[in-house]
Amino acid sequence: MSKQTAPKDSKAGVQAIIKEHHPAAVYVHCAAHCLNLTLVNSSKILPIGPAFTLVSRIITLLRGSAKRSDAFCENIRKLQPEASKTAIPKMSDTRWVERHDAVLTFIQLKPSIEATLEDISNWPGESCASDCCAYLASMMRSEFLIALMSMKHLLGATKATSIALQGPPLELPQSMDHIRNLRHLFQQWRDGEGNGRYEKVHSDAAKLGDIRIEGRRGRPPVASSAYDHFRQTVYLPFLDFVLMDLKERFVGAASSCAQVCKLLPRWISEKDAQEEDFDDLVQLYEGILPDGDFPSEFEVWKNMWRFPLYTDTPETFTAALRVCHKATMPVIFTLLQIGASLPVTVCTAERSFSSMKLLKSYLRSNMKEDRLSNLALIYIHKDVEINVEEVIDRFAAKNRRLNFV
Structure with missing residues (x-):
């Protein structure tokens, strides 16, 4: 029984009903959801949260109209003709693997994004012109650049683990190994090899803009150099929170099935x-x-x-x-x-619910249960090869007004 399919309260809800009939049922967290929840919570801390919000709003603005999308594509062709991407994927609220792709694409196309925002801010009568000016100013801030590159490196490390935890053949010991390796890697970044990793984050951010301490009223710098200041105010708090949350969410699941x-x-x-x-x-x-x-x-x-x-x-x-x-x-x-x-993830089962909005459309409102189930099986198990000739033969063999044979 997965934690994500039952309420947290063990005295009520689905969990209590199952425990009543099957006392030996083990209550296991969904590993993929736990990892996603860790990343969701980490995006709420300062200044990672504002950076995520800014990236999301810029993507929404550029994808919000055909005129802005065309202007963005035109700037890509002019400024970055060698770029492999011509659009930024939307930052999904649930699929955090796609968020990593969105952050990477945002970094790759940053010159074109800045040029597009500047063009839109100069359009006469444009309702979002003031927003574009504010977004441009925020994108130049050193705090945003460090946060952006920190997200890139950390999300890059979690992407492979997130994909692995969503795979159906994975067993509980393997999932615990993936999380253990991830925690060990982040601990190395934090302790032994933390400075070396942060050097990479800082140098990558310096390629996007000038990194300097930007004073704020009531918030004096914690270090004399910009390198140490942003390491203590952005990079280390982000890493510490992820480490702490991973430990809280996965240590209990490991001990219950150890x-x-x-x-x-x-x-x-x-x-x-x-x-x-x-x-x-x-x-x-x-x-x-x-x-x-x-x-x-x-x-x-x-x-x-x-x-x-x-x-x-x-x-x-x-x-x-x-x-x-x-x-x-x-x-x-x-x-x-x-x-x-013992369950590891419920992602496979949830994909069947996600496919319903594609299968049960208004054009198929009168579809019966058998056909809906068959279409869902075909959609989910795409790797199964279908013999088209055999399907045609079985369809033609039925009693119909038209003679297909």
């Missing part, structure tokens, strides 16, 4: 798992586990990987099930099955 993960061969060897580590797990699933002697089975299972007979050590529950003999180790086999069934 016991079943310890049955994996790599965990047995790394953590030196003992029989006592699984007492709570065996007690939780006591009602559904088959008859067997878990202590004896665990000793056999542990000894298998102390002197491995297989060249590759299984790192997932699915791979471990292939080498676990159900007849000789029924309890271990059942626990591995439970581990393989």
Whole structure:
């Protein structure tokens, strides 16, 4: 059961109903949603939030009319004819992978964006001319440039993890590995290699404009140099918040399922798992586990990987099930099955809801349930090849007024 499909309150809602009928059901966070929520919350801190808002408003303005879009494309052809992009994708509120693409495109096309905003501000009678002047002034600010490049580097690191967490074949241990690696990378940026990464952020921002301390009334600079000032006021707070939020959201999910993960061969060897580590797990699933002697089975299972007979050590529950003999180790086999069934993400299920607005259009308002289900399956499983000739033959074989055969 995923946290994103049930209310947070464990005493009411869908979670309580499922727990009432199936007390052994495990409450697991959706990993992809948790990562997205971390990025959503990080975009609300200063000055990252204003930078996100400014980028979003400029994109909305340029995409708001055909006249502005044409002016933007014309400036791209004049100033950046070698650019691979001719438009900026909209910053989605839910798909944060697309936000990374939008930020990268915004940085790539920044000269054309500035030229377009300047042109629009000079158009007579243009309602958004004053907005364009304000946007141009904000884009020149050093704080915005540092925040923009910080977003680029951090979102670039999270993009691969976000895509991986949305994949259906991913299992819980793999998802925890992805998050653990991401936290370790950000911690390196923060501690050991943080200065080197920030040097890259600062140098990239300096290529977009002049980086200097811009004084504000009541907000004195925290350092004498612009390099140290923006590192302490923009880069480090952004990184610290992401690290803290990742720890809060994923450490609890990892601990709730850590016991079943310890049955994996790599965990047995790394953590030196003992029989006592699984007492709570065996007690939780006591009602559904088959008859067997878990202590004896665990000793056999542990000894298998102390002197491995297989060249590759299984790192997932699915791979471990292939080498676990159900007849000789029924309890271990059942626990591995439970581990393989623990949900990682609900993105695959939510895609079916997203496809409804494309399939159930006003032209198909009288469509019956069978046809809607079939169209949804075709839309979702695009990788399945369809034999067109066979479809035509089956369609023609039905009793119809026209003779197709």
